[in-house]
Amino acid sequence: MKKASKTLRIIATALGALLLLLAGAALVLESAWFRGWLEDQASRQLGREVTIQQHTIDWGAPLTLRLDDVRVANPDWAEDPMAQLHELSVRLNPRELLRGRITLERIEVVQPVLTLLRRDDGTTNIDDLIQGEPTEEREEPLWPEAFNIDDGQLIYRDAARQVELDVAFDTPGESFEELSANVRGEGVVQGESVVFEGLVHLQIEQRRGAVEGLQGRIGEGELRGELALDLASDEPYLLARLEADAIDLDSWGLFGEADATGEAAAATAEAGAAEENEAPWDYRLTRGLAWLETFEAELDLDLGQLSYAGQTLHDLAVDLTLEEGRLDIAQLQAHQQLDGEAPRALNVQGWLEVEDERLATDLQAQFDRIDLTAALAPFGVGELGTLDGTLNARVLDGALLFENTALDYQAPHWELALSFSADSVAEGVHLVGDGSYEGESFTYDLQIGSLLDLTDPQAPYRVSGELTTRDTLLWVDGSAVQPFALESVEGSARLEGPTPAELTALTGINLPDLPPYRLAGRIHYQQGQLDITGLEGSFGESDVAGDVSLHFADRPQLVATLVSRELAADDLLPMLGMSPSTGAGEEASAQQQQWEAEEQRADILFPDREWNLEALRNTDIQLDYQAHNVQAEHVPFESLALVMELEQGVMTVEPLELGLGDGQVSASWVMDAGHTALEGDLSLVARQINLSALLDEAGLPDVARDTLGVIGGQGEFRYRGSSMHEVMAGLDGELELAMSQGWLDIIAAELLPLNVANALVAALTGEGQVQLECTYVRFAAANGLAELDEFFMATEIAHFEGAGAINLATEQMELAFQGHNLDPTLFTGNSPVELVGSLREPEVNVLTPELMTRGALSLLGAIVAPPLAILPWIDPGGGEQVGMGCERALQEFQQ
Structure with a gap:
């Protein structure tokens, strides 16, 4: 009993202690x-x-x-x-x-x-509450x-x-x-x-x-x-089913001004542009679609009105699913409304996916003048233009296929307009369309290869067909690597048109103004450089062959080595703004024919058509050119060779060598286009020009056999102007020529129109054919006025002197010549003769006493001191005493 009582006391004590402990804990x-x-x-x-x-x-x-x-x-x-x-x-x-x-x-x-x-x-x-992993003090909740x-x-x-x-x-x-x-x-x-x-x-x-x-x-x-x-899950899933009357995203501030124009995105992308451009276009596309495999989604939108980036979409309906990297578009349609314009429509269906970096897609789309710039503004892609038409395209197993595709693309900010239709055929894809770029319209008809292997950036694809702009036709037959990015092109090409200058605006390279041309060769394009090898063709009446390289960069460059078997010198005149020959059998463009008509109506040789100095400043050129046989009216050239370099608007032509009568004319030419007007210097020297060879070239072999004449000369000129007229109107310099022996009528016929030459020789000599002993001529030009400082010509029957001037600004001449007979019985044509009028159509007048009385020479006196004051009007004979004589004339030239 005592033992039980003791146990109870212990339990009670423990319970009490526990209760006290609990009470204490509660407190x-x-x-x-x-x-x-x-x-x-x-x-x-x-x-x-x-x-x-x-x-x-x-x-x-x-x-x-x-x-x-x-x-x-x-x-x-x-x-x-x-x-x-x-x-x-x-x-x-x-x-x-x-x-x-x-x-x-x-x-x-x-x-x-x-x-x-x-x-x-x-x-x-709450940034600090949601960042970082839990620590010992911040355990998992x-x-x-x-x-x-x-x-x-x-x-x-x-x-x-x-x-x-x-x-x-x-x-x-x-x-x-x-x-x-x-x-x-x-x-x-x-x-x-x-x-x-x-x-x-x-x-x-x-x-x-x-x-x-x-x-x-x-x-x-x-x-x-x-x-x-x-x-x-590993791929997040998003579901959205929404209906709305009107949503204005602009008012939410989601798309700022930089987003609408693409400036921010363009600036961000610029840093990695070099690396991005190195990647093949297909890789860049598939990499841009990599987000398709990052999540899955179902999207069903029905919006009455959606406003963003300054535009409004009406009746927007979107029904698409994204699952396991495949985007299925059951419906994507909308009406685009821009300020103050009629609604535009968009409708897209199909699917696309990326697997193993290969694109597969099947899309059908209808575009009604869709403004791509506004539609894609949230992505910051910048100015894109508008798209209109129908697209039916598939990419399956590396093949790009089109069916009943017809699109119209407009990009005014690039001055580009492009329309085309495309259908896949057994050989590939057939593209037909037209467009414009920087105001230049063009059409094209191309056949490209059927396989576009997106995984092989080096695979070549067949490309053949033609592209036409105005009257210029380009035909190609070859292959292209990465045709959408134009990585490289290889093949044969033919180009023909009225003048290469029409392509200057399109290519950005200063191409010469020439008569109608036809060129063909082997082309290779890569990394902005176009090489044309085995070039053969013609322009005007001339042929040309050689190799050409065009480097397209901020400052384009042209390097060419060219040879002509036959060169018609007047085919080069359009480069100076002057018309070539447009007679029967001659080739000239419609514009050049118009030039010739204008020059004839105005009776001028030097037109005032301004040269394209900006093109000269913006293109660098290196040219090595030879012509083995040169045909030139009035000047029987034989050959031409020159080396030209144009850099930063300064052109240097040296050497410039012209073959003439078994001799040579050498020139050095410098031209600077860096000023408001063209400025330049031209020096030339003529040595040992064989008159016999000239006569033989002129078709007079019998006369040539009996002729021992030799011609020489030299000239220095300085000029400034923006057209041929301005250059000639301000020309400074001098030219002198000397000749031993020869035939007066032949030389005159080479220098003047035939009718004028015949009239001049007949008026001076009264003979049809006159043999020369020597001739010396010196012109001095100042501000476009070329004065005949010295003129002496000795023949077998008389000595001749002359004076006068040619006004290059007005293209008018007044020259006078007087013959002094060595024997009065042999020469009766002793009346003074004047050569007057325009340079294009001069006239020959015999100054009879009646004409002299009426003051026929008064105009000449207004240009230069009356030339005939130094000529004796009455000649009793003894002409051998008149003028400087052949010995002094040749000494003057040698000095």
């Missing part, structure tokens, strides 16, 4: 110290100051901890608390607690107020078995995007694993009022969420639908 847990400990633990977990106004513990089963007026502080830059909870109840499982484990059976929150803030620089008041929010409120303020939202929410007390919340909100976004409500479902541990029964209003537009997001 401690309900004390301010414990509340402070809770605040400290919560502050450590959040990294923010947490305060609790009051707390109580319900010691029943289950054990419940109630916290009143809980506040979580904001960062220093924000004033109000980040979170304020009127009451927080945490229900614990006491059995699990006794086993040392904390199990949250239920959490209830009454009247929570959460404040989310975003500043102008993009930082928020405990999730309750049940969760309930009553009368919650979310306040969201975004200064950068001008958003102010107040959201009310509560939960029906479901499991925290499948949390649901009724959400209602209102506010202002970019000045537009916003009202919405919906039922939100969250599975936090599974990282899934959804919004059902979404209804709202943005401005005057109604919004309805549902959303879902699943982040649990």
Whole structure:
């Protein structure tokens, strides 16, 4: 009995001690110290100051901890608390607690107020709470078995995007694993009022969420639908089914001005442009579509009106799915409305996917003047232009196929317009269309190879067909590597047209103005350089052959080595702005024929057509040219050889050698286009020109056999002007020529029109053919006025002197000549003779005493001192005493 009593006392004592311990523990847990400990633990977990106004513990089963007026502080830059909870109840499982484990059976929150803030620089008041992995002090959170929010409120303020939202929410007390919340909100976004409500479902541990029964209003537009997001799998899943009357994304500030023009994106992309351009075009395309494999989605949109980037889309309907990297477009249609313009339509169906870096697609699209710049403004791609027409395209197993495709592309900012139709045939793809670039229209008809192997950047594709711009035709037959990027081209080509100059604007290279041409050769294009080898062809009445290289860069460069078997000198005149011969059998473009008509009507030799000096400044040229047989009216040239270099607008031609009568004319020519007008210097020397060879070339072999004459000469000229007329009108310099022996009528016929030559010889000599002993001529030009300083000619029957001037600005001449007979019985033509009128059509007048009395020479005196003052008008004979004589004439030239 005593033993039992003792046992009871021990038990009672232990129970009492336990009760005392529990009572003490209860007192401690309900004390301010414990509340402070809770605040400290919560502050450590959040990294923010947490305060609790009051707390109580319900010691029943289950054990419940109630916290009143809980506040979580904001960062220093924000004033109000980040979170304020009127009451927080945490229900614990006491059995699990006794086993040392904390199990949250239920959490209830009454009247929570959460404040989310975003500043102008993009930082928020919760950045530090959502960044970084949990540490020992910030362990993984405990999730309750049940969760309930009553009368919650979310306040969201975004200064950068001008958003102010107040959201009310509560939960029906479901499991925290499948949390649901009724959400209602209102506010202002970019000045537009916003009202919405919906039922939100969250599975936090599974990282899934959804919004059902979404209804709202943005401005005057109604919004309805549902959303879902699943982040649990390797590929996130997005579901969106939305209907709306009108949405204005511009008012939300999502697309700034830089986005609309593409400037920001262009600047960002510029840094990596070099590396990007090195990649094959197909690789760049598939890499750009790599996002197709990063998530899956279902999208069903029906928007009455969507405004963004300064445009409006009406009746927008989108129905697409993205699954396992394949994008299926069941429907994508809209009407595009730009300010003050008629609606434009877009309709797209099909699918596309990328597998093993190979694109596969089957798309059908209809475009009705779609403005691509506005439509793709959010992607920052810059100016693109408009697209109109129908596209039916497939890429399967590396083959690009078109069916009934016809598109019209307009890019005014590039001065580009392009229209084409495409159909895949057995041999490949047939492209036919037209367009314009920088005001130059063109058409094309091309056949390209059928296989476009996107995985092989070096695979060549067959390309053949023709491209025409105005009257210029380019025919090609070869292959291209990466034809869309024009990486390289190899093959045969033929080019023909009225003049190469028509292609200057299109190519950016200063091409010469020549008569109609036909050229053919082997072409190779790579990395901006076009090489033409084995070139053969003709221009005008001339032929040409050789090799040409064109380097297309910021400063284009042309390098050429050319040879002509036959060169008609007048075929080069269009380069000087002058017309070539346009008679029967001659080749000239319509423009050059018009030039000739204009020059005839104006009775001029030197037209005032301005040269394209800008093209000379912007192109560098290196030319090595030879012509073995040169045909020139009045000047029987035999050959031509020159080396020309044009760099930074300065042209140097040295040497410039002309074969003439078994002799040679050598010249040095410098021209500077760097000023407002062309400036230059020309020096030339004629040595040992065999008159016999000239006569033989002129078709007089019998006369040539009896002729031992030799011609020499030299000249120095300086000029400035923007056209041939300006150059000649301001010409400075001098020219002198000397000749031993010869035939007067033959020389005159080479220098003057035949009718004028015959009249001049007949007037001077009274003979049809006159043999020369020597001739000396010197012209001095100043500001376009060329004065005949010296003229002496000795023949077998008389000596002749002359004087006068040629006004190169007006193209008028007044020259006078007087013969002094050696024997009065042999020569009766002793009347003075004048050569007057225009350079194009001069006239010969015999100055009879009657004409002299009427002052026929008065005009000549206005140009230069009367030349005939030095000529004796009455000649009784003894002409051998008149003039300087042959010996002195040749001495003058040698000096």
